[in-house]
Amino acid sequence: xxxxxxxxxxxxxxxxxxxxxxxxxxxxxxxxxxxxxxxxxxxxxxxxxxxxxxxxxxxxxxxxxxxxxxxxxxxxxxxxxxxxxxxxxxxxxxxxxxxxxxxxxxxxxxxxxxxxxxxxxxxxxxxxxxxxxxxxxxxxxxxxxxxxxxxxxxxxxxxxxxxxxxxxxxxxxxxxxxxxxxxxxxxxxxxxxxxxxxxxxxxxxxxxxxxxxxxxxxxxxxxxxxxxxxxxx
Amino acid sequence: xxxxxxxxxxxxxxxxxxxxxxxxxxxxxxxxxxxxxxxxxxxxxxxxxxxxxxxxxxxxxxxxxxxxxxxxxxxxxxxxxxxxxxxxxxxxxxxxxxxxxxxxxxxxxxxxxxxxxxxxxxxxxxxxxxxxxxxxxxxxxxxxxxxxxxxxxxxxxxxxxxxxxxxxxxxxxxxxxxxxxxxxxxxxxxxxxxxxxxxxxxxxxxxxxxxxxxxxxxxxxxxxxxxx
Numbered sequence: 089x090x091x092x093x094x095x096x097x098x099x100x101x102x103x104x105x106x107x108x109x110x111x112x113x114x115x116x117x118x119x120x121x122x123x124x125x126x127x128x129x130x131x132x133x134x135x136x137x138x139x140x141x142x143x144x145x146x147x148x149x150x151x152x153x154x155x156x157x158x159x160x161x162x163x164x165x166x167x168x169x170x171x172x173x174x175x176x177x178x179x180x181x182x183x184x185x186x187x188x189x190x191x192x193x194x195x196x197x198x199x200x201x202x203x204x205x206x207x208x209x210x211x212x213x214x215x216x217x218x219x220x221x222x223x224x225x226x227x228x229x230x231x232x233x234x235x236x237x238x239x240x241x242x243x244x245x246x247x248x249x250x251x252x253x254x255x256x257x258x259x260x261x262x263x264x265x266x267x268x269x270x271x272x273x274x275x276x277x278x279x280x281x282x283x284x285x286x287x288x289x290x291x292x293x294x295x296x297x298x299x300x301x302x303x304x305x306x307x308x309x310x311x312x313x314x315x316x317x318x319x320x321x
Numbered sequence: 322x323x324x325x326x327x328x329x330x331x332x333x334x335x336x337x338x339x340x341x342x343x344x345x346x347x348x349x350x351x352x353x354x355x356x357x358x359x360x361x362x363x364x365x366x367x368x369x370x371x372x373x374x375x376x377x378x379x380x381x382x383x384x385x386x387x388x389x390x391x392x393x394x395x396x397x398x399x400x401x402x403x404x405x406x407x408x409x410x411x412x413x414x415x416x417x418x419x420x421x422x423x424x425x426x427x428x429x430x431x432x433x434x435x436x437x438x439x440x441x442x443x444x445x446x447x448x449x450x451x452x453x454x455x456x457x458x459x460x461x462x463x464x465x466x467x468x469x470x471x472x473x474x475x476x477x478x479x480x481x482x483x484x485x486x487x488x489x490x491x492x493x494x495x496x497x498x499x500x501x502x503x504x505x506x507x508x509x510x511x512x513x514x515x516x517x518x519x520x521x522x523x524x525x526x527x528x529x530x531x532x533x534x535x536x537x538x539x540x541x542x543x544x545x546x547x548x549x
Binding site for chain 2: 149150151152155156159164165166167168169172173278
């Protein structure tokens with residue numbers, strides 16, 4: 089598929105007009121050092137534009153501005169803080185294993201089994217449900233067993249033509265951040281208590297591999313060494 | 322002969338004064354024991370839980386430029402105290418504060434439901450205003466506003482015309498905007514026709530049925546028929 093010839097998800101839907109909400113000007117953006125320009129987000133919005141009443145899945149922490157950003161544009165937003173859910177799941181599993189007796193068969197748990205069990209109660213959505221998924225830097229922190237299963241699930245819940253926006257750190261980040269949409273081209277990194285240890289740094293080839301089932305890709309590299317990747321189903 | 326009308330002295334501004342804002346904290350009665358319906362006249366009782374005022378992020382909420390009259394009509398507060406566990410359907414017109422546990426379904430069509438920091442709710446909640454500081458597993462449906470506090474955890478869909486989410490809130494579910502005052506959905510059945518919820522206790526205050534007017538009934542029926 090030619091990236092320049094974007095297929096509109098719903099050609100009959102009226103194109104969304106820019107809303108009257110005032111975007112923070114350059115001064116406002118500069119005032120907060122954690123705000124960065126996101127070309128990936130800009131492209132993501134362009135891709136999902138036209139899918140009025142479209143559904144978006146945000147796998148990061150929930151923020152008022154992110155919710156309102158999509159709601160005001162007519163989208164329906166679902167949020168699921170997957171990294172927090174994964175951490176809490178691991179804590180619960182660890183607790184239950186600690187209470188098991190030595191030699192108990194249930195105590196033998198592989199990472200793959202944990203990943204499968206986690207996805208039995210998370211990321212449960214109908215097939216072809218979402219027009220867009222915001223992953224943020226989640227993949228940098230996921231377990232090697234869990235990552236491919238999450239990718240498989242994301243592919244399932246995304247509609248044909250739907251877009252995924254993910255970001256990858258080119259170097260180990262100094263701190264753990266959550267992501268908040270400020271406006272159509274800016275996101276804010278919110279320093280937060282560390283939920284998970286940064287797992288690995290993906291090379292370009294590896295990023296293409298984990299998105300192997302997706303049709304097309306486009307990446308942007310920021311000055312802060314964060315690569316944003318867009319993939320289409 | 323023309324005479325000056327005698328009733329011209331009434332202050333027009335006084336009659337135009339809006340009611341207090343919906344987010345204004347109300348005095349709440351907190352009894353340490355069972356669910357109680359407080360008297361209509363608020364009494365100066367010491368409070369152990371006071372809902373926090375509107376969050377700082379509320380500036381992001383689309384609010385009308387002129388203060389709208391509060392849709393809240395109830396003036397009493399019921400409290401499910403800490404340590405109390407209710408299972409079943411809770412309906413009424415008063416405000417409800419949950420500091421304990423509630424399972425089943427909560428429907429306060431003219432009131433505000435507040436889930437206190439240690440409150441745990443496993444139920445769909447339907448009210449004019451819903452404020453969550455604790456844990457809720459179930460859908461939130463508010464005809465005016467939903468507020469998720471910084472320590473709140475919600476697992477379920479949120480349907481409301483206005484939403485305030487403080488940083489730190491946790492939401493796992495869908496957010497959908499509805500028109501102000503729109504509450505009735507397929508799940509929202511009139512008390513008269515609703516199937517009884519299996520329950521070990523049913524708490525209903527002495528308020529009149531939730532849907533009282535023909536218009537309300539027609540609205541609920543239409544919503545059921547539309548399937549959305």
